[in-house]
Amino acid sequence: xxxxxxxxxxxxxxxxxxxxxxxxxxxxxxxxxxxxxxxxxxxxxxxxxxxxxxxxxxxxxxxxxxxxxxxxxxxxxxxxxxxxxxxxxxxxxxxxxxxxxxxxxxxxxxxxxxxxxxxxxxxxxxxxxxxxxxxxxxxxxxxxxxxxxxxxxxxxxxxxxxxxxxxxxxxxxxxxxxxxxxxxxxxxxxxxxxxxxxxxxxxxxxxxxxxxxxxxxxxxxxxxxxxxxxxxxxxxxxxxxxxxxxxxxxxxxxxxxxxxxxxxxxxxxxxxxxxxxxxxxxxxxxxxxxxxxxxxxxxxx
Numbered sequence: 467x468x469x470x471x472x473x474x475x476x477x478x479x480x481x482x483x484x485x486x487x488x489x490x491x492x493x494x495x496x497x498x499x500x501x502x503x504x505x506x507x508x509x510x511x512x513x514x515x516x517x518x519x520x521x522x523x524x525x526x527x528x529x530x531x532x533x534x535x536x537x538x539x540x541x542x543x544x545x546x547x548x549x550x551x552x553x554x555x556x557x558x559x560x561x562x563x564x565x566x567x568x569x570x571x572x573x574x575x576x577x578x579x580x581x582x583x584x585x586x587x588x589x590x591x592x593x594x595x596x597x598x599x600x601x602x603x604x605x606x607x608x609x610x611x612x613x614x615x616x617x618x619x620x621x622x623x624x625x626x627x628x629x630x631x632x633x634x635x636x637x638x639x640x641x642x643x644x645x646x647x648x649x650x651x652x653x654x655x656x657x658x659x660x661x662x663x664x665x666x667x668x669x670x671x672x673x674x675x676x677x678x679x680x681x682x683x684x685x686x687x688x689x690x691x692x693x694x695x696x697x698x699x700x701x702x703x704x705x706x707x708x709x710x711x712x713x714x715x716x717x718x719x720x721x722x723x724x725x726x727x728x729x730x731x732x733x734x735x736x737x738x739x740x741x742x743x744x745x746x747x748x749x750x751x752x753x754x755x756x757x758x759x760x761x762x763x764x765x766x767x
Contacts, residue, residue: 482507482581490761495628498744503607507581510603519549521630523644524558525637525669532637535661536561542687544569546696551629554587558636567595572602578622580612624650632693635660638672659684715746726765
């Protein structure tokens with residue numbers, strides 16, 4: 467009965483498909499998680515283009531300053547077709563999705579509950595646009611009838627950090643939930659960026675502390691482009707900067723050839739943990755050194 471009531475509260479009647487981790491189109495970035503979900507419910511698709519992405523997270527109590535920052539940064543990403551990943555909730559999350567859609571960028575929304583509770587999303591039109599315009603995906607690792615709870619959102623946050631190439635924190639309070647996303651990102655070896663804010667603003671305490679602790683400070687949209695390894699004149703031509711190759715990436719590169727090798731063979735051949743190999747492959751692909759041929763096969767470019 468509760469599930470039926472949930473469905474009545476939303477005009478969206480989405481039928482997600484279940485995607486298992488053994489599927490060929492399951493995201494390699496999710497496979498890099500030590501506690502990768504066995505399956506996800508998904509509407510829409512994750513495509514290779516989404517490997518160039520940014521996770522934008524922040525306070526649910528977004529200020530006008532935070533909104534302006536989101537608008538400026540996402541607008542700067544538009545010529546480069548960067549996918550925006552966030553959590554489909556109030557504040558910074560929702561603004562990031564809306565701005566991505568207004569710029570015709572792909573965006574991936576991660577739910578902190580099952581699809582039967584889709585009415586908990588603050589703006590259903592955002593979900594409608596993602597689905598009907600084919601501009602991304604909506605994902606949940608929870609069963610359809612699983613309700614939101616204090617523990618479900620921290621669990622959702624690791625999915626957000628896994629799908630983003632980098633993580634940008636726009637505004638965060640002293641005890642912000644973005645801490646879960648940041649912690650997961652650091653465990654995955656992702657770079658965390660933070661936007662500085664007023665010392666008098668409660669929603670800037672978290673960001674200012676992140677910068678103090680070593681997060682890259684964002685003083686302009688160009689700082690975000692640089693962190694993504696992008697440069698150019700804004701015409702839409704993407705250039706990957708000469709980024710250094712880590713020792714792990716170097717080992718993976720040496721093992722690859724131009725014909726293509728299964729990821730399981732790469733893991734066995736390098737002797738590295740699967741999460742390290744998968745993260746290295748994603749990073750090398752962003753740098754233009756590796757190509758994903760699908761079905762778990764990679765080759766050197």
